[in-house]
Amino acid sequence: xxxxxxxxxxxxxxxxxxxxxxxxxxxxxxxxxxxxxxxxxxxxxxxxxxxxxxxxxxxxxxxxxxxxxxxxxxxxxxxxxxxxxxxxxxxxxxxxxxxxxxxxxxxxxxx
Amino acid sequence: xxxxxxxxxxxxxxxxxxxxxxxxxxxxxxxxxxxxxxxxxxxxxxxxxxxxxxxxxxxxxxxxxxxxxxxxxxxxxxxxxxxxxxxxxxxxxxxxxxxxxxxxxxxxxxxxxx
Numbered sequence: 451x452x453x454x455x456x457x458x459x460x461x462x463x464x465x466x467x468x469x470x471x472x473x474x475x476x477x478x479x480x481x482x483x484x485x486x487x488x489x490x491x492x493x494x495x496x497x498x499x500x501x502x503x504x505x506x507x508x509x510x511x512x513x514x515x516x517x518x519x520x521x522x523x524x525x526x527x528x529x530x531x532x533x534x535x536x537x538x539x540x541x542x543x544x545x546x547x548x549x550x551x552x553x554x555x556x557x558x559x560x561x
Numbered sequence: 562x563x564x565x566x567x568x569x570x571x572x573x574x575x576x577x578x579x580x581x582x583x584x585x586x587x588x589x590x591x592x593x594x595x596x597x598x599x600x601x602x603x604x605x606x607x608x609x610x611x612x613x614x615x616x617x618x619x620x621x622x623x624x625x626x627x628x629x630x631x632x633x634x635x636x637x638x639x640x641x642x643x644x645x646x647x648x649x650x651x652x653x654x655x656x657x658x659x660x661x662x663x664x665x666x667x668x669x670x671x672x673x674x675x
């Protein structure tokens with residue numbers, strides 16, 4: 451049973467617009483959430499994280515929002531750039547070493 | 562500072578053969594993790610080392626998989642004998658601390674079992 455779900459396998463966005471990637475989770479014990487970006491033939495690269503005590507964390511063009519009551523988080527990229535084209539993985543952990551990943555969303559930013 | 566490195570980058574073997582994957586973590590990182598991604602699916606946790614000790618190997622698929630981290634530096638993951646369903650990308654990650662802190666991933670080893 452998948453505890454972290456990314457229901458959109460792919461997303462296309464025009465350059466300069468906002469990209470919104472979504473992630474849902476089922477385990478209420480998760481208290482730390484991360485987004486990783488992955489380019490082809492490379493390993494996942496840490497992008498941004500959020501603790502369950504917060505509902506928003508911002509880092510430059512990237513913002514992660516956490517809605518604990520809905521067990522939902524989202525990653526906003528504004529403005530989107532062609533170099534953002536990659537697979538984005540959502541991950542969650544109950545404060546331990548074990549990350550539970552979603553299946554990823556492939557973002558394509560069109561120039 | 563060098564990142565996590567993995568060797569080989571690709572491996573193609575026949576069913577029944579043995580393959581050994583190697584991971585060199587970031588220097589000074591006591592925590593080392595192995596993950597696997599089967600085509601198009603999620604990245605799944607396999608096991609976690611703290612220095613040379615296995616803390617959790619609950620994600621290891623079966624006893625055909627053996628991970629070691631002698632001396633607490635690099636780690637190896639051996640698959641013997643390999644089966645078709647073992648194909649996938651094997652990622653290694655390391656972190657200075659455990660407890661949900663950021664893990665840094667290597668580029669992965671792409672394993673194809675024919």
